Amino acid sequence: MTTIKPRTMTGTCEYLPEMQRHFSYLLNIIRTTYASFGFQEIMTPSFELKDILLSKEGGETEKQVYFIQSTGALEQNKAPDAALKFDLTIPLARYVAEHERELAFPFKRYQIQPVFRGERAQKGRYREFYQCDIDVVGKETLSIQYDAEIPAIIYNIFSKLNLENFQIQINHRKLLKGIFNHFNIPSNLYEETLRTIDKCDKIGIEKTVETLETLIPKNDVKGLIKLLTYEGSIESTLTFLSNLDITNSDFKAGLDDLKTIFEHLKNMKIPETALKLNLLIARGLDYYTGAVFETILTDHPNIGSICSGGRYDNLASKFTKSNLPGVGISIGLTRLFYQLQEMDFFKTLPQTEKYLILNEEGTDPKTLYDMAIKLRAENKIVDIYFEQAKLKKQFKYASDKAFSHVIFKDHAQDQFLIKNMITGKQIPCFNR
């Protein structure tokens, strides 16, 4: 019989068990930190109805949607009525609108699930990848303190990972709008100006200036760029902004918000070295209306933002007439995991404590079972090698599978020993 070559689809990820353990380690730190701030978990279905998922206009991401069709529907040549979710934001909006009466607001939820995009195959682009989202959704109002809590949570996660050189960069959409207004940029060009500025870290300052000059007068571009590229501590940047001769209400509102957010972050004991007021951060998504966040690894700026989000005025206007302001952030877990691996980040991750009981010919299996039961009652991970094999092979199995301890019989002393596979130290079993 000819066999079919076993392979996965381009753009999907799967890991060998040890790598999967690293992935789960990362996921678990994110999960427990989210939970420690009182966020509740939700999970939504992998697919949603077409009219829920897609807007009439159809943005960039929507072009990458994966439709699903059962064999029957396909045979009948029906148009698909559902598609795989491509982010966790639309499902959240649908969820909150659908369950509005059953939820207590502010609703703080986290969600860690795969999302799907029909990307063209290329390195670092995934067709299925995990997102770890956290959002606070208010009803009618939402305290600005949540705009500080979100980056505080992100700080907590990356601190727990001992990821030293990261920086959470914060800016404000209203502040930018006020600045654009000050430079007489017509409001129909705001969106394009935002997008151009947002790409600055990728395309460089010269190219940014070039593009902006196709939109607005050269002199204004010069002033705008000079303002936005101001470099300094948070305090000096805030002072710099306060001293500018800009008086429109958007600018003022944005600046006030930023002052409040940084003040709260200070009180939340987030060190200033992990934060930055970066006036060039804009975020492409047009639904952000207040603070915006990005997170970069300062030693690897080329990676771009590993975690982004912001404040929005209204989460679910498509599904409900209620006004639901919110603030949230999303970690692209699959991509972050890939980057951390490239940085050899998991090399130093301690082994899991787990025990392999070796199985010598002639040993009563009952003895081995009893040991396993005893150890598992102590919440230990215990495996027994059931195959008939030489001890040498069993020891190799233990090291291949990264068992931290091996248990075997010392015939001279007629007792079982536990060998620590890392230190090599051996002690009698159950006399620890």
Place this chain on the structure above:
Amino acid sequence: MTTIKPRTMTGTCEYLPEMQRHFSYLLNIIRTTYASFGFQEIMTPSFELKDILLSKEGGETEKQVYFIQSTGALEQNKAPDAALKFDLTIPLARYVAEHERELAFPFKRYQIQPVFRGERAQKGRYREFYQCDIDVVGKETLSIQYDAEIPAIIYNIFSKLNLENFQIQINHRKLLKGIFNHFNIPSNLYEETLRTIDKCDKIGIEKTVETLETLIPKNDVKGLIKLLTYEGSIESTLTFLSNLDITNSDFKAGLDDLKTIFEHLKNMKIPETALKLNLLIARGLDYYTGAVFETILTDHPNIGSICSGGRYDNLASKFTKSNLPGVGISIGLTRLFYQLQEMDFFKTLPQTEKYLILNEEGTDPKTLYDMAIKLRAENKIVDIYFEQAKLKKQFKYASDKAFSHVIFKDHAQDQFLIKNMITGKQIPCFNR
């Protein structure tokens, strides 16, 4: 603006946060028990290439497959080249064959992921549901002790859940084959006879007899049914089988296996009350070749098996020429969760310990942040109510969201109190 009715697709599940907590509780017990026996986690992509997923013949389940197509492919009217996985067995086979050289055998893996089936919409049928699979895959050989370990793990899970009245039922495909052979059932009718017997708990004994009589002589049906419906303890059933005048090698091999498996289960300290040798268990899937398992809730026999599996000779013949025998079992988590809810199982689940710090007007937020930081450093879950609201409303929020503790200021004593929301007891904060 008209809004779109927020709703999910029929046949998908999502839960409100408290129910999601119950789901995660269940999932977590399964996960940690699987891990405690030394199984390693893997996750495979949600979709696989068509030729990997589907066989040429196309079984019942394959008709329910969900194909996926990106917008681009759909517009070009291309035939889909990938589909969502409908079980975790084919992905396991593909995974083991693909990574054969990188894995240490016996390979013990668990996998907890959603699978997808284009089911017609009806109660208790899901289009997306979680499966929790555990398998041991050997290379060329696999010790029969693993056939005992699998039900032992299932016993551990349901014991930890305090689910008292469950029973793991075990039978053997070779034993059945030997019995069929004894009753002169032609081998081309084995499969159909198996399926008929397997349905006996659903359709009843009379209907089973009726169907069997269309296949084999009436007298043989009578003998066969009398044999298969033998009721007794494990020991007496084994004795009954040993004393039968059946001499073919399949029967003998099956009986020997069963004796060995039950002997090991006894040594693993699995109580006999949780086990049964049920000669009517057959399992529909034709790839089982040895022991087969089902698990029933004895107070709810109508539910059917909540967890099934068995031994197979060769996992991945489609993908590799290596001989990979294995044994495994699968818990249908979404369905089990639904059943447990119907039984009011989660009513007694203790609340999560979590703290809400109330936010009275005029309090310095720094004081609240400091308390939160302190408590989180003790690994506690802590939320601060950031909105401006009356204390009464904040207390209501705490009870709506099932906070176990609320922290608020006692102005008379000028100190913060922790109120236990279950007992009502109040103690000073940080003098615990």
